[in-house]
Amino acid sequence: MNEVIKAVSNTFLKMPKGFVVTFKHLFRKPVTLDYPRKKKPMAPRYRGKHYLERYDDGTERCVCCGLCAAACPADAIYMEPSENEEGERYAKLYEINLLRCIFCGFCEEACPEEAIFLGHEYEFSDDNRNSFIVAKETMLVAHPRKENPFKRVYRRVRKVYGVPDRQR
């Protein structure tokens, strides 16, 4: 008898509460993302795949000083310098091994020329190891580029520290 009363009272007093709770959740925004079609907006300072910056006239900023390679804790950066017709240093060969890279961003911090940055791209899985060694050509940004997200930030930093911007 007691069990019947308890069951009946549970049915009418407690079970509806549970139903209401789950029903409310039916209309909440799902946490799951429709991933490859809709992408999560990345945090502005997210450290993804590297890219190499250029000056406004299109020449590469990287002078192949080797500081990024020296700063790299994973030893992922390899470079070979060369000189162009005007006697300026540039990187003949600049490779990053993404399988070694730990995306710490030390290269970005070490770079005196503001040439290397860690971008927002994170979808670079592949089926062979060789394709993870990315060459300079694939990392350089396209030349006439609309908007450099870091430019504004760096301009302000330069202003604060009184460093003249080297324009070309």
Next chain:
Amino acid sequence: MLEIIVASTIKVVVVMAAVLTGCAYATYMERKVVGHLQHRIGPLYAGPYGLLQPIADAVKLMFKEDIVPDKVERATFALAPLIAFVPALLTFAVVPFGGDNTIFGYEIKMVLSDLNIGILFVFAITSLGVYGIVLAGWSSGSKYSLLGGIRSSAQMISYEVSYGLSIIGVLLIANTLSLRELVDRQASDSIWFFSNWYVFKQPLGCLLYVVCAIAETNRAPFDLPEAESELVAGYHTEYSSMRFAMFFIGEYANMLAVCAVGATLFFGGWQGPFVDSVPLLGIVWLVLKVFVFMFVYIWLRATFPRFRYDQLMNFGWKVLLPLALLNTMVTGLLVVQGVF
């Protein structure tokens, strides 16, 4: 004579196709609804909104390897899925889905077989489904399967009694066993089209029916036979490919059948507004009612955790059975007094 054969054949084909499609899309609905209840989004990739997902699943299951483990009883192992699958579909033979319609000059009854003991047939047939599960559990030669099968038989026997008793009230009031007549008695011409539904005369009976039906179809929170957290997959652990698919379709067909019978018994079946003026509208009403029932099923699954085995037995014998007996007694008394 020929006309009757042709007409019934067409009806059988149409109903079976509809039921199997319904089963397929019941799985889709379940995944979508449970997904959203859990802040997920459910299937999304096969076709728009994942609408082709059931078809993709069916194709996948058909092309999977049919594994027969060494220690199984081969004949029973092969037979069990069929025993689980066929009775589930048979139930739809007596569920009426419309009044008499005249199509191409022929008078067509919108029910496969107008059995005068329809409801008895339904209960007899749905109880057969348990043999499939028990035999599957026994013949698989696996501990998990056996435990699932044993649980299923114990559960089915316990809940069968209350299941049967829960509808006695309706039968006493309606004084008929034919599902077609049961639906006719719930018709109403007034604007309150639901005023004659038996759910208002038998609220407790309806509640008991729903609870027992969920237990009968082995659905959460009564899904002990396939309790995946304890028994891997219960009675169908050793099954794969189409044999597994048969259990799966059988389970969903059973759910649909139980929903359809519940809608017929307590919610007026195909009766609804404008059924007399618009042809074939009865089907829409029945489908709609089944849909609502199914939603409650899925909602319940997402809301409550599984019973423990002793709780299940206590609930079945100490709560449901006395309530069902009480309901029968009170209804009988009221019928004798002429209240209904």
